[in-house]
Amino acid sequence: MDQTLYFILLLIGECRQYHFINDGKTWTEAQRYCRENYTDLATVDNMNDMNELNKYAARVWIGLQRASCDKWQWSSGEHALYRNWATGQPDCNDECAFMRSGQWHEGQCSDNWSFICYNANTGLIFVNQAMNWGDAQSYCRQNHTDLVSVRNQNESQQVEKILKDNNSSGSHVWIGLFRVRDSWQWSDQSDSSFRYWETDKLIVIRENRTWSGALRYCRQNHVDLVSVHSEEIQRRVMNVVKRASTAEVWLGLRHSCSDKKDNKCWPSGEPVLYLNWATGQPEGRDYCAVMFNGEWHDLACFDTRHFICNNSEFIYAFTIYQILIRVTIF
Missing domain, CATH: 3.10.100.10 (Mannose-Binding Protein A, subunit A)
Incomplete structure (x- = not known):
């Protein structure tokens, strides 16, 4: 994170009021100041918010920061809130997730492994065909509902059971988890994914x-x-x-x-x-x-x-x- 001194815009409560702080600080210092004295650094949800911010100084800190690792999401579109990563995972080198011995690992999406589909009517289906992650996802969507989501401990145990029943508990098996390459997040941890970056180079x-x-x-x-x-x-x-x-x-x-x-x-x-x-x-x-x-x-x-x-x-x-x-x- 660039530590250049800028002015601060902070967020006050849920009503999304902005307050201009005419005091040069680094981004980290600005975040600490806002959290100690108000709510947090400013989050920007839409163009109305952008227009409001444009009323202030030319360059001010907002609450957007690059996360240490990109975000993960299920193929079904749900946020990956429950986590069951193996030690040292994820390391953010790959973009698709597989399960092995009950835990998640990153894998190259082009690797060919068996996988588990979810069917809204019949439940989990183990597919003993080696496919890359994208082909596995397409297969599940065309023949069932989607690649499996593992959203809690109970669903994790269900996946482990079907792998054990198919003698594949120690194998590499694709699940529906993939990495979203929007590695930026707001300081207040909100779900806002509005972005308004400067023109590309x-x-x-x-x-x-x-x-x-x-x-x-x-x-x-x-x-x-x-x-x-x-x-x-x-x-x-x-x-x-x-x-x-x-x-x-x-x-x-x-x-x-x-x-x-x-x-x-x-x-x-x-x-x-x-x-x-x-x-x-x-x-x-x-x-x-x-x-x-x-x-x-x-x-x-x-x-x-x-x-x-x-x-x-x-x-x-x-x-x-x-x-x-x-x-x-x-």
């Missing part, structure tokens, strides 16, 4: 890398491979893509499901709501997306191309938890 990397190599580079040196989630971002990408030397440039979209019409999410966690595929695209069943002549095309992920990173968080002005419900991620 796009960086063209003139190095030939595979899609995975490009993703790794962007996350290590910037924020992520670019997500094109609106016409506005599409136009910005088209403006900067001219700086690349390759005709095709990697975008952040990858699809590894057998059903090519089942749209996936961008690496940043945003659902695919905006599409700009060229005619006849996508063709493949396991592909990564590139931009070519202003349109999207599929390309084998192990090919090498230049790519675009974004160097700041995207403008979030929607409720991510509501919009992710029933959306499949890869």
Whole structure:
């Protein structure tokens, strides 16, 4: 957290009144001051709140901070309030969760393991077929209700029982838990996911890398491979893509499901709501997306191309938890 001295905006009670503190402090000092003297640093729920904040000084602290680990959510859309992680988990290196010996572990979503579905009519169903997390989720939704949610100790015991009955209690078994890549949280721990970030900064990397190599580079040196989630971002990408030397440039979209019409999410966690595929695209069943002549095309992920990173968080002005419900991620 940047410790630059800024003024403070704090939150007073449930009526969401803001009070301007004309005293330069670090973010941590500002949080402590607000909690000791009022309620907490300011939470921003909507554009009305933003307009209210804009009446004050040009730069003030608000209560948004980056969490130590991204948020976890069930495939059904419910918050993961109950936790049963193994020691040292989660370490935030992977994005999907499996159960082994009664405890949860992070796993690579591309790994192929058996899994447990939930059926609203018949209960839990153990599926002894090795699939990646996204394919397991699609299978459960198409044939039952969803991948299993483990929301309390009783449900955890039910899952352990069905694994024991199928001689799989020590195996890696997918459950419906995945990591949401919105690692920011409000100081007062509220569920507000309203975001209003400064305009994105796009960086063209003139190095030939595979899609995975490009993703790794962007996350290590910037924020992520670019997500094109609106016409506005599409136009910005088209403006900067001219700086690349390759005709095709990697975008952040990858699809590894057998059903090519089942749209996936961008690496940043945003659902695919905006599409700009060229005619006849996508063709493949396991592909990564590139931009070519202003349109999207599929390309084998192990090919090498230049790519675009974004160097700041995207403008979030929607409720991510509501919009992710029933959306499949890869």
